[in-house]
Amino acid sequence: MKTFHTDVTVSTGNLFKLERCGKYEEALAELRHIWKDTNDFPDIDAFVPRAAAEIILRCGALIGFLGQNKQIPNSQEKSKNLLTEARNRFLDIYDVEKIAECENYLALAYLRTGEPVEAEIWVEEVFSHSLNETSDTWLYANLTRSLIDFSAGNYGEIVKNLKPLEKHFKKLGNYFLLGSLCTNMALALRNLDKISEALNYYESARYYHQKSRHRIYLGTIENNLAYLYKSECRFNEAHQAIDNGIEIFKKVKDRTREGFSLDTKAQIFCDEGKYAEALKIIEKAVVILGKSENADYLTETCLSKAKILLHLEDFTAAFMCLSDAVQLAKTKISEEKAKNLVKEFEAVLKEKTTPSLNKTICEKVAGGEKLELILHPTIAHYQEFQGIWIKNSNLENFGLRQGALAVVTKAELKRGDLVAVNEIATDSVICGFYDSDFGLICLERIGAEPKLYNEDEIEILGKIVGVGKSEKNSGGKIVVEPLNL
Numbered sequence: 104m105k106t107f108h109t110d111v112t113v114s115t116g117n118l119f120k121l122e123r124c125g126k127y128e129e130a131l132a133e134l135r136h137i138w139k140d141t142n143d144f145p146d147i148d149a150f151v152p153r154a155a156a157e158i159i160l161r162c163g164a165l166i167g168f169l170g171q172n173k174q175i176p177n178s179q180e181k182s183k184n185l186l187t188e189a190r191n192r193f194l195d196i197y198d199v200e201k202i203a204e205c206e207n208y209l210a211l212a213y214l215r216t217g218e219p220v221e222a223e224i225w226v227e228e229v230f231s232h233s234l235n236e237t238s239d240t241w242l243y244a245n246l247t248r249s250l251i252d253f254s255a256g257n258y259g260e261i262v263k264n265l266k267p268l269e270k271h272f273k274k275l276g277n278y279f280l281l282g283s284l285c286t287n288m289a290l291a292l293r294n295l296d297k298i299s300e301a302l303n304y305y306e307s308a309r310y311y312h313q314k315s316r317h318r319i320y321l322g323t324i325e326n327n328l329a330y331l332y333k334s335e336c337r338f339n340e341a342h343q344a345i346d347n348g349i350e351i352f353k354k355v356k357d358r359t360r361e362g363f364s365l366d367t368k369a370q371i372f373c374d375e376g377k378y379a380e381a382l383k384i385i386e387k388a389v390v391i392l393g394k395s396e397n398a399d400y401l402t403e404t405c406l407s408k409a410k411i412l413l414h415l416e417d418f419t420a421a422f423m424c425l426s427d428a429v430q431l432a433k434t435k436i437s438e439e440k441a442k443n444l445v446k447e448f449e450a451v452l453k454e455k456t457t458p459s460l461n462k463t464i465c466e467k468v469a470g471g472e473k474l475e476l477i478l479h480p481t482i483a484h485y486q487e488f489q490g491i492w493i494k495n496s497n498l499e500n501f502g503l504r505q506g507a508l509a510v511v512t513k514a515e516l517k518r519g520d521l522v523a524v525n526e527i528a529t530d531s532v533i534c535g536f537y538d539s540d541f542g543l544i545c546l547e548r549i550g551a552e553p554k555l556y557n558e559d560e561i562e563i564l565g566k567i568v569g570v571g572k573s574e575k576n577s578g579g580k581i582v583v584e585p586l587n588l
Contacts, residue, residue, distance in 0.1 A: 167182030219255065492507075523564040
């Protein structure tokens with residue numbers, strides 16, 4: 104006949120497996136006979152001390168994970184209390200590995216409530232123990248520390264700390280930990296503009312989490328891929344990735360991550376200049392995250408909404424939204440977080456009210472080639488662009504050298520503007536100085552006779568406003584300067 108201790112060992116082992124693939128509700132259902140009401144303490148009177156402590160640990164971990172996903176009120180406080188109790192019990196029997204495991208989960212609980220300082224204290228407690236560097240607990244602590252670094256923007260530290268540990272993760276061979284490692288590395292590399300490396304890690308993360316069967320983390324990878332594509336202005340792929348993520352989170356009923364993924368989608372629309380669509384999506388995200396205990400997510404989403412309102416020139420609403428985010432950050436997170444929100448908002452406001460040093464236009468077609476153009480501030484206010492490669496030297500005095508890229512935009516034309524037209528009969532592009540009268544268009548060309556056209560004989564491609572060198576810069580972009588007219 105099995106004893107209580109044997110039954111609990113089997114049960115808690117299964118609980119841990121369910122937790123590691125994100126099946127928190129299923130795991131909690133197995134505890135219902137001893138934890139009917141999560142507002143109460145689990146009934147562990149019949150269990151030996153070690154088994155009782157293990158059950159309390161699993162309860163604390165599961166309510167923390169599920170509470171974040173389902174936006175259960177006070178779930179993180181419940182998690183903290185249970186984990187603290189479990190830790191005290193493991194201290195009594197001095198099981199170092201289990202003490203450290205409790206501390207890992209305590210750090211995560213504080214991160215979920217937007218308290219990175221407290222989270223870091225608990226992670227340092229883990230590292231104060233003498234743990235094997237290939238143990239699950241020690242490796243998990245390194246992942247938690249990388250999340251803290253990420254919240255502080257210390258992306259270089261993440262790569263510096265995690266890269267040497269890859270061999271330890273691979274030696275342990277746990278798909279969940281390997282997937283989490285690759286995800287965190289990809290996040291850091293993306294923010295360091297190392298896009299190719301980030302993509303490789305994301306692909307590995309997707310593979311490992313397919314093996315770990317953790318659907319929530321798969322959804323997170325899709326969200327992060329969307330950010331990567333957005334930064335590259337690959338908007339169709341960004342929308343596809345984030346839609347995949349949102350769909351996953353809806354299926355697993357993870358409201359918090361669904362809300363933050365909607366924030367991502369809104370930011371994609373914002374980068375496309377589709378501010379009305381962005382506002383509709385961000386308002387949904389704010390409503391969802393308003394019911395979450397994750398103050399960090401909510402403040403970031405409120406900031407996103409404030410930025411979108413700025414672009415829509417609703418300044419009053421933008422400042423009110425920022426005020427709400429700052430007040431929440433001061434109350435729930437830190438003064439530093441509040442100041443960073445204001446700084447981010449100020450940067451967007453400055454960009455909105457004064458020309459920036461440059462503006463990047465993505466995926467513009469010139470001669471069939473997709474290009475990224477960095478525009479000088481004097482021409483950055485134009486909206487639509489087309490690139491045309493110059494094949495002769497007639498306009499060299501104006502900066503349009505042979506082999507250079509003429510940057511054309513749709514604009515109201517005036518006499519004397521330098522324009523590009525498409526001659527319909529020959530399907531060739533001709534550049535010259537514009538004039539028109541009585542339905543006729545005159546194109547004056549340097550070193551050649553002026554050409555006269557009927558309006559239906561040509562398509563005016565637009566006004567030439569800038570010129571770019573044929574050579575790309577180190578970032579693979581073409582720098583566009585204004586014309587020397």
